[in-house]
Amino acid sequence: MLLSLFISSVVFLRGHLVTSERILLAGVHVPSHLQQLQEVGEALDKRGHSVYIVIDEDFPNREKLVKPGITAVTFHSTDIHFPRYWSETATHGLMSMILGKEAQSVILSMQMGMQDCSNMMQDDVFMSKVTALKFDLLIFDGFFYCPCNVILASRLSIPAVFVSCSFLGWNARVSINPAVTPLVIFDYSDRMTFLQRLVNIVVYVGSTVYKVNEHNTTLLQKFAPGATSWTELQQQTTVLYIITRDHLLEWPEPQMPNVIRIPGVTTRPAGELPxxxxxxxxxxxxxxxxxxxxxxxxxxxxxxxxxxxxxxxxxxxxxxxxxxxxxxxxxxxxxxxxxxxxxxxxxxxxxxxxxxxxxxxxxxxxxxxxxxxxxxxxxxxxxxxxxxxxxxxxxxxxxxxxxxxxxxxxxxxxxxxxxxxxxxxxxxxxxxxxxxxxSQPMTAQDTAAYWVDHVLKHGSEHLQTGAMDMSLYQFFMLDILLFVLVVSFLSGYVLKTIFTVVCRKCLRKQTKQKQL
Known part of the structure; x- marks a missing residue:
């Protein structure tokens, strides 16, 4: 009886759940990106879940990077066509770009990110390990340059949670208004000039329609043949979007119930310094x-x-x-x-x-x-x-x-x-x-963990809008606009025809009266 009471007390104090789920974290191999994923993972560990993180076995000081309570699942890099984010070659290239010595290569950055995913998926030992662990959920980094980590969710047939500081709302069918919501590639606020609004809207539409981050579709076709693009794969598997920025540093914008904002995911009261x-x-x-x-x-x-x-x-x-x-x-x-x-x-x-x-x-x-x-x-x-x-x-x-x-x-x-x-x-x-x-009722970490628990327990159907089943032209109401334009044109044409016929009859009648 005393043992049962002790166990119940520990469960209550640590906030553990009755059931423990296995959760996998997968992100871009950049310390800040891995850190914010692990902040969410650490909160889930405190709730009693078993949390694992995918990491390249060659990643420098990975033992120090992985937080206590989170287990590393490593993969081996055998096929490296592009430098890895932490490599000396990549660092030198980045510094050269910062100093204006060479142009920034967005394509190269995306290829570097895709390289990690390719090595991960082609490592049979790694894939056997994560398959055997029977994960219940994947939490992946939705970083624009590297959208491919979501492929694990498809391969393991589990739902996924998107975590990122960048977010293109229309991909999640959030009714963002580009006239007041600037893209993070521009130095714009929510009070844009005409030219700024024009540029922002054009690029917003272009980024949604033309997927500039659609690289290595061979990887996609091999391991997730049911999806035609990385964006589509994200839409098919993602049950929750967690965004690590809000109006305190950005500006207010609309959102759906399946979009959760957790500003300051790495913040906490100051701890003891060395x-x-x-x-x-x-x-x-x-x-x-x-x-x-x-x-x-x-x-x-x-x-x-x-x-x-x-x-x-x-x-x-x-x-x-x-x-x-x-x-x-x-x-x-x-x-x-x-x-x-x-x-x-x-x-x-x-x-x-x-x-x-x-x-x-x-x-x-x-x-x-x-x-x-x-x-x-x-x-x-x-x-x-x-x-x-x-x-x-x-x-x-x-x-x-x-x-x-x-x-x-x-x-x-x-x-x-x-x-x-x-x-x-x-x-x-x-x-x-x-x-x-x-003053927030929960910390950013606890808020994220609460909503991950929520979708694990209740699913996500009640959080999602029916717009997720719409194509872009339906979401933008282009079919409605086309219908209204066609009806307006036909109505105008019919009215014009009727008016012309009536006018002609009136003119004929007046002509006959004059002749008499």
């Missing part, structure tokens, strides 16, 4: 500035860029924590005394320290929400992808200032730091956003 870092932060009586450009760019910035940062920071009294995890051509000789270089940062915990006064960021979605959650203003240096849009929305909402990594001067950075720290509007705006985020 001893040396805690001592450093506690001693920062004039405040601390955190600088991080994320995990994708292994910061191979040229010496002149690093020198400008050091020059600016040497003029400040604040302590600067600078994440520098890359290989540099030549490190500047003189590192300012107030600058501390670290290869890894507990970013959320640092931003939550009471002495942190500013976050200098590349404008990744997760980092921006972490900064808002802790009420820390920002200076953004967008580097690639949707980060330009993210920097624009940050400025538009009054959370910080934007700068150009190629053109900034040290004095300009110093002036902007003083402006953000001294003008109260930035702190007030971020503190208000922090209060709103913290």
């Amino acid at each position: 001893r040396q870092l805690k001592e450093l932060m506690d001693a920062a009586s004039d405040g601390a500035i955190v600088l991080s450009f994320g995990g994708t760019v292994s910061a191979q910035f040229p010496t002149e860029v690093i020198s400008k940062f050091f020059n600016a920071f040497s003029q400040l009294k604040q302590t600067v924590i600078f994440k520098m995890n890359g290989t540099y051509v030549t490190m500047p000789i003189n590192i300012p005394r107030n600058v501390h270089l670290l290869s890894w940062l507990p970013q959320n915990d640092l931003l939550g320290h009471p002495n942190t006064v500013l976050f200098i960021t590349h404008c990744g979605n997760n980092g921006q929400y972490e900064s808002l959650y802790h009420g820390v203003p920002m200076i953004g240096f967008p580097l690639f992808a949707e980060q330009s849009h993210n920097a624009f929305r940050m400025v538009d909402h009054g959370y910080g200032l934007r700068m150009n990594i190629l053109k900034f001067a040290a004095d300009e950075l110093v002036n902007n730091i003083h402006k953000v720290l001294n003008e109260k509007s930035f702190k007030m705006a971020t503190q208000k956003a922090s209060d709103i985020l913290k």
Whole structure:
């Protein structure tokens, strides 16, 4: 009896379910993408589910990346035609693109993502393992450049949950109005000019009709022959869409019950810092500035860029924590005394320290929400992808200032730091956003886990709109418009014919009367 009581108490305290489901996570092999998937997975683990994550066995430091409570299922890469996202070749290419030395290749980025999926699906040992585990649900990264992870759901005949910071609403048949909802590739707000609305609508329609991310259809035909495109496969298998951004950084927009927004999925109350870092932060009586450009760019910035940062920071009294995890051509000789270089940062915990006064960021979605959650203003240096849009929305909402990594001067950075720290509007705006985020009834992680539980228990039919069964022309009401135009034309033609006949008869009658 005591044992039963103890077990019941543990189940109650941890929020475990009566039944445990097996859930598989699959995403793009980029640390920030894998992190947000695992945040959802960690919350599901606390609810008693068994959570696994797909990861390349060659992924660097994968043992440290995988969170406690989540089991890694590895696949082996045998066929590599394109560099992998974490490879030195890919990193050098990305930095060259950032520095303007070569054009960005969207196609290459998509091919790199598809390469992971191809290796995963062609690894017979891996596929036998995930088949034998009999998963109940797949949670996949819906990243635009790499839509192929959903193929596992089709192959395993299980439903899927879409998780991403980017979302083309019409693909999920959400009635988005492009006149007030900008795409993340543009520096537009919800108050667009005529030309901006025209461009946004044209690209929105074009992106929906013409699928620019439809690469490696051979992989699709081989492992999911029932679908003609990756978008169609997503629509067939996805039961829930989880989006990691909302109106606090974007702008309000309509959504359906099967679209759940969880802003700040990587945010949480600040945890205990490592001893040396805690001592450093506690001693920062004039405040601390955190600088991080994320995990994708292994910061191979040229010496002149690093020198400008050091020059600016040497003029400040604040302590600067600078994440520098890359290989540099030549490190500047003189590192300012107030600058501390670290290869890894507990970013959320640092931003939550009471002495942190500013976050200098590349404008990744997760980092921006972490900064808002802790009420820390920002200076953004967008580097690639949707980060330009993210920097624009940050400025538009009054959370910080934007700068150009190629053109900034040290004095300009110093002036902007003083402006953000001294003008109260930035702190007030971020503190208000922090209060709103913290006032939510559930955390982002728990909200995601609740809705995943919901569809596991109740299915998703009651959450989905009938528009999912419509073709695009029906969804856009083009058939209705065509019908109205045809009816209007025919009605006009009939009325014109009747009017002509009547007029002719009247004219004939008048002519006869005159002749008499």
